[in-house]
Amino acid sequence: MFGPLIAKPGSSQHNKTGSWRIKSRPKFLKKECIGCKLCILVCPESCITGSDKDTINCDLDYCKGCGLCVKICPKKDIIMEEER
Ligand code: SF4
Ligand code: SF4
Known part of the structure; x- marks a missing residue:
C-alpha cells in the first residue's frame, strides 16, 4: 500500500498553507523580543523570518x-489575534 506521494520535489513553496488558518493568526508585538529565534525553529511552515x-x-x-x-x-512577545 502506498501513502501520499509528492510527485514534484520542492512543490511546498507553491502550496500557500495560509489558507488553512481558520480563526486566528499570530501577531508579533515587537516589544520584548530578544532575538532568540525559537519561534523560527519551531514553525512547521518555516514562514517566520x-x-x-x-x-x-x-x-x-x-x-x-x-x-x-x-x-x-x-x-x-507573540499573541494570536482573531482572523479579520
Ligand atoms: S521566540 Fe521569536 S519573538 Fe519570541 S523572543 Fe524569541 S525571536 Fe523573539
Ligand atoms: S508557528 Fe508558524 S505556522 Fe504556526 S502560527 Fe506561528 S507562524 Fe504560523
Missing part, C-alpha cells in the same frame, strides 16, 4: 495558525 524585535515577522501566505510560535516565545 527576522533576527531581532524590529525585523521578526511571519509570512501569512504560509502561516497555518498552529500557535506553536506563541507557545514557545519566552518573552510572550
Whole structure:
C-alpha cells in the first residue's frame, strides 16, 4: 500500500498553507523580543523570518495558525489575534 506521494520535489513553496488558518493568526508585538529565534525553529511552515524585535515577522501566505510560535516565545512577545 502506498501513502501520499509528492510527485514534484520542492512543490511546498507553491502550496500557500495560509489558507488553512481558520480563526486566528499570530501577531508579533515587537516589544520584548530578544532575538532568540525559537519561534523560527519551531514553525512547521518555516514562514517566520527576522533576527531581532524590529525585523521578526511571519509570512501569512504560509502561516497555518498552529500557535506553536506563541507557545514557545519566552518573552510572550507573540499573541494570536482573531482572523479579520
Ligand atoms: S502560527 Fe504556526 S505556522 Fe504560523 S507562524 Fe506561528 S508557528 Fe508558524
Ligand atoms: S521566540 Fe519570541 S523572543 Fe524569541 S525571536 Fe521569536 S519573538 Fe523573539
